[in-house]
Amino acid sequence: MDLVLLGPPGSGKGTQAERLTLAYQIPAISTGEILRAQRLAGTRLGRQARGFMDRGELVPDEVVIGIIGHRLDEPDTQTGFILDGFPRTVAQAQALDALLAQLERPIDAVLYLEIGRQALLDRLGHRHRSDDQPEIVAHRIDVYLQQTAPLIDYYRERGTLRAIDADQAEEVVFASITSRLG
Numbered sequence: 071m072d073l074v075l076l077g078p079p080g081s082g083k084g085t086q087a088e089r090l091t092l093a094y095q096i097p098a099i100s101t102g103e104i105l106r107a108q109r110l111a112g113t114r115l116g117r118q119a120r121g122f123m124d125r126g127e128l129v130p131d132e133v134v135i136g137i138i139g140h141r142l143d144e145p146d147t148q149t150g151f152i153l154d155g156f157p158r159t160v161a162q163a164q165a166l167d168a169l170l171a172q173l174e175r176p177i178d179a180v181l182y183l184e185i186g187r188q189a190l191l192d193r194l195g196h197r198h199r200s201d202d203q204p205e206i207v208a209h210r211i212d213v214y215l216q217q218t219a220p221l222i223d224y225y226r227e228r229g230t231l232r233a234i235d236a237d238q239a240e241e242v243v244f245a246s247i248t249s250r251l252g
């Protein structure tokens with residue numbers, strides 16, 4: 071089962087990815103988490119990514135595409151994976167398609183967590199990450215709308231998009247995800 075979670079920052083991708091991991095025994099892969107770990111470890115990759123992340127901007131495509139290429143090579147992804155926060159641009163989606171075509175394992179479903187701007191601002195206001203300050207949050211939402219939202223049509227055209235109402239309790243959202251996976 072190869073899944074992608076798509077949705078704005080604060081839509082609950084991380085929470086649902088965790089639940090999916092437990093339910094289906096497949097790893098959740100978060101490019102944001104990998105990047106934060108690289109920063110903590112003080113690697114070159116982490117130093118490269120730091121400025122973009124702190125400004126609420128996207129790290130360059132080739133950096134995150136490289137991360138995902140390596141990660142999907144790991145044996146634990148053999149029975150499936152959940153991508154949380156990747157792809158975030160059309161170029162990343164195209165690179166992912168090319169990678170998965172090579173592996174002969176297309177995406178089964180793109181779970182689009184749909185939620186309005188005000189609900190997001192309310193939710194993000196309660197988090198305590200360094201990129202969760204109000205101006206940065208607003209910028210991250212704009213970046214999402216400009217660069218990531220086009221993926222909704224991208225995947226709709228390919229027939230893999232499953233829209234989920236994400237402005238509900240997390241267990242309700244999860245139930246609607248599992249019902250859509252059949």
Ligand code: AMP
Nearest residue numbers: 101102122123127128129134155156158
């Ligand atoms: P996240 O934890 O998914 O909200 O990601 C935190 C930050 O990491 C984002 O604001 C970006 O700066 C960076 N990031 C994570 N995933 C990607 C991606 N797929 N493409 C570009 N930048 C990313």
